[in-house]
Amino acid sequence: MSISKIADTSQNNNQLYSSLSQNLKLIKNTLGNSNDLVIREITIGKAEQYTLAIIYIDGLSDKISISNSVIDKLMLDIEDHQDTEIEKIIRYLRDSCLTAGDVNDIFHFSALYNSILKGDTVILIDESSTGIVTSTQGAKDRAIMEPATESVIRGPRESFTETLRTNTALLRRKIKSPNLWIKTRIVGEVTKTEVAVMYINDIANEKIVAEVLARLDRINIDGILEGGYIEDFIQDNKFTIFPTIYNSERPDVIAGELLDGKIAILVDGSPFVLVVPALFTSFLQSAEDYYQHWMISSLVRILRFFGIALALVAPSLYVAITTFHQEMLPTPMLISIASQREGVPFPAVVEALIMEIAFEVLREAGLRMPRTIGPAVSIVGTLVIGQAAVEAGVVSAVMVIIVALTAICSFLFPAYGLSNTVRALRFPLMIISAVVGLFGLMFGLMIILLHLCSLRTFGVPYLSPFGPLILKDQKDALVLFPRRALLTRPRLVSQKNTVRGHKYFNTKKRNQKNV
């Protein structure tokens, strides 16, 4: 739908005129005489018999390559050409003269606009209704830098940029297989954003690939500015608070996911690459897990599961126990907490809500404010929340500890998406705990668990390999087995090509075998 439907005026669909001046006039009009449109009219041939125009958008195209491979060739090398037939001239230009890498004919205005707005250069010749496109894209882009959101101690330090081509190249550099396929779609009627779907052909499940492409094709909106737009359109369940599409800005993570049989969606203009299907466990796994010793990784993963539990329930547990189930605390602890709560004017739940909201405000302020005033916010935050609130007797010291613990735990997630979910779910859990105590907390957790069990991401159960329990896939879930035991891919994702490798023998053994 994308290319054919973009025509907003009837003129766009028209064929090019044969008169150069008419063509140029229409182009200028259509682009509203914007001053970044560059039209260079030159005459070529010994007798200066042909007039042609070089059209490009300043800033989107690479001026050096335009001057080297287009203008130089047309103005200097063509001198001795004697053809008079316009068709032959065009063929000569296209096949022999222009030295740009990619040269094509165009016949319609729509194609012309698409080309120049991508940064290509169009050459129109008087008395011909055929144009020539040469690829000269060269907009300024950001250099490849260290990832800002997912840092590792050990592992590659490159991250995706805003340029789609750079991003696909980064992946190709990791996976040098002809089976790494790219399917492209143009999404967004106005923005015409290029969206690339990448997968490894004989590993990824074709049904999921087809489904992803079909869902992309169904998107009908004016603009796509970031992967988040796509994510919202194509996810299975629109009302879930849990992220069902994974994203990362690390090429090594995406390459790993591709090898698992998953499918990457790259959106031009965003350094975050989407991955489907995303399982719950993906959000608790860091790239570094695979680069360090498996025992360490396993311990860290267990720590993360513990952390998510704590981040989710710590304040609710505090509220429930101190307002309903005081008998659950050891006596010295009860006395200690009770002494801190002496003089606090609010019920525990109000206290918890005040502190949690204050923390969320600080966190949000820290994210959005200009970097130069960062220290001011943190000073005010620590002083007001940490010390003054306790000293003034507005909140108890234990509550500050609980909030701090929750906050630290919520930073434990390798993927930011799940962290936000947990932050949000904390509040309803706190309220239900304040109303019916631990029963409420368990009730809330049950609802969350049931919801998680019901979720699917591109047909794959979200909680797999825990629900449904797949014993074989436990090797890379809560704990990580040694690499030589990771010989198969997740069963529900890839389905057909699940063998990753074969048994590893030590050199000594293999030699014995060969002898």
Add this chain to the structure above:
Amino acid sequence: MSKCKALCLLMILTIFLSGCWSKRELNELAIVAALGIDKVDNEFDITVQVVIPGEISSKQPTSGRSPVITYHSKGATVFEAIRKMTTLTARKLYFSHLQIVVLGDELAREGIGKPLDLISRDHEFRNDFDVIVAHDATAEEVLNVLTPIEKVPATKLLNSLRTSEKSWGTTQSINIDEIINTLNSKENSVVMSAIEIQGDKNVGMEQTNVKRSKSPVLLKYAGLAVFKEGKLIGLLTEDESRSLGFLRDKIDSTIEILACPKGGTLSTEITHSKTKIKGKFENGAPKIKVFIDVNQNVGEVECNIDLTKEKSIHYINKKTEEIIKKRIDKTISTIQQNYRVDVFGFGEALHRTNPKEWKKIKKDWLTIFQELPVKVEVHVNTQGIGTMENSLVNKTEGE
């Protein structure tokens, strides 16, 4: 669809309408650490020891106020007395963290069955607190004494009960469940640790009691109190209490003092003790055999003995066996003749070996118990002699 919506609404309403009804904020609670029950003129006199959290916490400097406060009130039943107390207290009494229950001497003599009913029936009382008896004092007097180190006297009562049970053996911690179970059976009897006040009872409740390095008033465990059918009948001596500890397999560690062959004394530390009671019927006549397996280390030597010789160790083993056996035999005969209650659990042992025969003698058990032949066998094994071989006494005499 509307049915579904109504159902959802109902479910949500059940949560929010029923919610919060048993909510209690921590600063609305008076945490009761100890409960004392006395009987005065046919009325129950209840004492509660309430913790003042602000005075306990180590953060704030102590204002010099007492860390606990005791309230008491009288009532025809325990329940009434406790409820009456709300007219005195600033907050609602909270019993879930009750650590210890003290029964007054007089009440114990009259019978403990009635007042304990509420404590085991009410859901707010947990069943993990210990019960002790005040010796020569009322429960109120015991709970009024302030204690150093442990700011809450109830904690001190509990801790020293547990500590002396573990490393000396004259006390036994008994919780409410065990008492209720034993009170229900006619054949068994219950023992409880007894606490006594050393010093002037009136000075104990003053803050000065904890301000001096030597407290004028102290709470001390005096041994085990024996009950018969829920009534206090006597207090065992320290030796008898320890023997009872051995027989009930409650000894973790204790000290034995024995005489050396060439004069002087030697103490050993018992590190492990395991008791097995075996019942037997011979032609319908019950018999009891007790096996006690003891491990010990030499703890202190104040005499001339060569510990490097195997002979000496053998002597120590034999001597310890003798001492323990003698003491236990004496205790058994005292209890059989003076108290006439089965506090050892011999009846249970017989019941386990032969339920049929037991049923026959069950009715007359307490009379049979008085003449029951009990054979005690003690086996002692000395494992270590400490970080020194021979005594200093040895060396100086040798030179």
